Amino acid sequence: MSPDLSVFESHEATEFIEKMLIDNYGVYDVDVHVEPAALPEEEHYASRSLELLAKEEQFLNLENLDKLTDNSFQEILADGKIISASDKLIDFAKITDENSVSKNNDSKNSLTSLSVIPLAINHYSSSQVSKKTFILTYDYWKNEQNFVVTSIWRRNDYWRCIYRQTTLKREEK
Structure with missing residues (x-):
């Protein structure tokens, strides 16, 4: 993940991944850990x-x-x-x-x-x-x-x- 993501943005991304795994693949227990990318x-x-x-x-x-x-x-x-x-x-x-x-109101030159x-x-x-x-x-x-x-x-x-x-x-x- 981008090292400049806020805590809120990081949580939002992990929640999206967790929901996708549970809904699409029936995964029972999901724990997503996010680390900033090295830059x-x-x-x-x-x-x-x-x-x-x-x-x-x-x-x-x-x-x-x-x-x-x-x-x-x-x-x-x-x-x-x-x-x-x-x-x-x-x-x-x-x-x-x-x-x-x-x-x-200006009728002068448009320039x-x-x-x-x-x-x-x-x-x-x-x-x-x-x-x-x-x-x-x-x-x-x-x-x-x-x-x-x-x-x-x-x-x-x-x-x-x-x-x-x-x-x-x-x-x-």
Whole structure:
């Protein structure tokens, strides 16, 4: 089995196998033991790191926020404001509504209305602090400003962001 399965997923798989053996083959007593597959730690770490980078990009692009944020999520914005998961989702809904209204009312060039805000991630690094917890740090450029982002991702059944902080990066002189 995949070494990244949660306890719940492992139990679900063993219960499925036990039921199949009892129902299809009349086996009386079944005991299924699950061991994680051997996976070199470097491959496992690199795989998780890339998976989380993709999720972080979705987060920055305000995609799938309901799936990416944990219920206990907190974010400290660059201006110092602290927001919760529900605040983040409400803000996302407002932005989505405003964008759809502006696209419907915009009679300008269609290329202008479909333009994408430039966003670039630099200096990405990840640190695994436990089997199911990673800390990500990176710089990103948005609206001609440079930010440093730190986020903590935890996996129960799915990877979700539990904490995030964005800091405006000052230019060194």
